[in-house]
Amino acid sequence: MSTLDYRKGHHDLGQGCHAWLQPDGSWGWSNSGLITGSGTSLMVDTLFDLPLTREMLAGLSPVLDQHPLRTLVNTHSDPDHVNGNELVAAPDVEIVASAAAAELMTQEALDAVARVKHLDGTLGEFARHIFGPFELDGITATGPDRTFSGEESVDVGGREVRLIQVGPAHTPGDALVHVPDARLLYAGDVLFVGGTPIAWAGPIDRWIAALDLILDMDVETIVPGHGPVSGKSEVSTMREYLVSVEAQARKRFEDGLDVDQAIASIDLGRFADLPEHGRLAQNVLNVYQQLDPTIPRPDRLTVLTKIAALEGFSPAAFDDATTP
Ligand SMILES: [Zn+2]
Numbered sequence: 001m002s003t004l005d006y007r008k009g010h011h012d013l014g015q016g017c018h019a020w021l022q023p024d025g026s027w028g029w030s031n032s033g034l035i036t037g038s039g040t041s042l043m044v045d046t047l048f049d050l051p052l053t054r055e056m057l058a059g060l061s062p063v064l065d066q067h068p069l070r071t072l073v074n075t076h077s078d079p080d081h082v083n084g085n086e087l088v089a090a091p092d093v094e095i096v097a098s099a100a101a102a103e104l105m106t107q108e109a110l111d112a113v114a115r116v117k118h119l120d121g122t123l124g125e126f127a128r129h130i131f132g133p134f135e136l137d138g139i140t141a142t143g144p145d146r147t148f149s150g151e152e153s154v155d156v157g158g159r160e161v162r163l164i165q166v167g168p169a170h171t172p173g174d175a176l177v178h179v180p181d182a183r184l185l186y187a188g189d190v191l192f193v194g195g196t197p198i199a200w201a202g203p204i205d206r207w208i209a210a211l212d213l214i215l216d217m218d219v220e221t222i223v224p225g226h227g228p229v230s231g232k233s234e235v236s237t238m239r240e241y242l243v244s245v246e247a248q249a250r251k252r253f254e255d256g257l258d259v260d261q262a263i264a265s266i267d268l269g270r271f272a273d274l275p276e277h278g279r280l281a282q283n284v285l286n287v288y289q290q291l292d293p294t295i296p297r298p299d300r301l302t303v304l305t306k307i308a309a310l311e312g313f314s315p316a317a318f319d320d321a322t323t324p
Pocket of ligand 1: 078
């Protein structure tokens, strides 16, 4: 399957593996996966809101009817991968996530993202711009029934599915979902294709190490958390972005530039026109925090204001929108 076939909905990847893709892969437009075994199936991630998740469950129903869902794995804790969990939760469905991801799958975290759409000022405007199509109110946080750390195997109707925690990278609890007999990997947000990765947790070195792990795996098909179904060349491309940003930010830190000066002076080269290029703000901040742990870690909303500014939104009114 090629990256050219990037249409919304169900993609049968063969060998009992499926993807539900959501172009254009920007903020909130995440992908899910489904792996079938004998008479059962495992889902990889739900979507950002209930209507989108309902649509996905309906679209996948021909497969789910034949292979009832027994396991849901959340690749990480971000709301665009877990907000639909309540629609999948059932006594006979086990929800699984890494322990580090589970800690962040709270009602409080979910409500904080929903609230930002209702803020006044530039942050609210930016949030309505990127989250406008999503119904984020009234969602009930639904965490895992079981957690894991490191690696483990899950039996899906007689076939092995491997869960491999590689976070902290994009977030504290990132995990890969590997289907060895199909040479296929669901990468969650460890892989962004066609958009800019954002290192909320990092350090970026660890994220690069996770990409190296993928490059060393015996896989051919990779479903990213955002973007079209891909392969290792897209992993290499994203690795190149992270290596470049990490090296340039480190150099500016050593030269005594502050974070904002570093962000303003970094040359993204061939990645300059990548969608969500403003995420550079968080990526540089992440490198600085690694080099100097005394640099404060602002919350995500504060970071969003910086991203908005880099992408051309006015920085006015940012201060009152910040949360402690
Ligand atoms: Zn995501």
